[in-house]
Amino acid sequence: MADVVIIEDSQYQRGVLKWMLNKHGYSVHEAADGKIGLEFVATVRPDCITIDIAMPVMDGLGGLKALQEIGDDTPKIIMSADIQKSTHDICIGLGADVVLTKPPREDELIQTIKRLVSERSLATP
Numbered sequence: 001m002a003d004v005v006i007i008e009d010s011q012y013q014r015g016v017l018k019w020m021l022n023k024h025g026y027s028v029h030e031a032a033d034g035k036i037g038l039e040f041v042a043t044v045r046p047d048c049i050t051i052d053i054a055m056p057v058m059d060g061l062g063g064l065k066a067l068q069e070i071g072d073d074t075p076k077i078i079m080s081a082d083i084q085k086s087t088h089d090i091c092i093g094l095g096a097d098v099v100l101t102k103p104p105r106e107d108e109l110i111q112t113i114k115r116l117v118s119e120r121s122l123a124t125p
Contacts, residue, residue, distance in 0.1 A: 001025035002047035002117045007037030007063060008079070009055040013103065017050065020106045026113070034058030038066055046074060047117045050109075052102070053080040053087070064094035075116035079104055 004026050008014045011032070018028045029044050031037035034051070035058045041049060049067075053060035060078060067076065078096040080087065088099045098112050 001027065002113070003027045003029065003044055004113065005029045005031060005037060005040045005044060005046045005049045007031045007034055007040075007049065007055070007060070008052040009033055010052070013052070016103065017109075020109060021113075024110050034060060034063035034066070037063055041067070041072065041074065047120070048075045048077065048113050050077045050079055051096070053078060053082060053091070061090065061094060064091065064096060068095045073120070075113075075120055077109075077112060077116070 004021055006014050006017050006028060008017065009032050014030045018030060021028050029040045029046065031040050033055045037049070037051065051060040051063055060080070064076065076096045078091040078099045079102045080099065081102045083101055091099050097116055100108060100112065
């Protein structure tokens with residue numbers, strides 16, 4: 001199955017996401033901030049990335065900007081409790097494929113990852 005990098009500062013939330021993803025056969029790599037997450041993305045080359053917005057060291061918006069600057073095409077899911085349309089629009093503008101309200105429902109998260117990974121594999125020659 002696919003590799004997913006979870007970039008989330010809450011250890012509890014990372015654990016919940018990892019449990020959901022492992023249950024569905026995904027290989028999970030965890031990062032507690034955007035800087036560590038970018039290092040994982042560079043070394044693991046995941047099939048999908050989940051990113052929290054509010055984090056120490058480098059927040060999710062900074063992480064999206066950094067990934068955009070290097071031309072990373074990995075599907076990105078932003079997860080945030082901030083449901084404002086302006087925040088959603090900023091994330092999409094910085095390269096997020098999807099913005100999910102935190103905490104995500106398991107079925108919504110799994111279906112979103114499956115769709116994004118499938119779309120990416122179809123687009124890759």
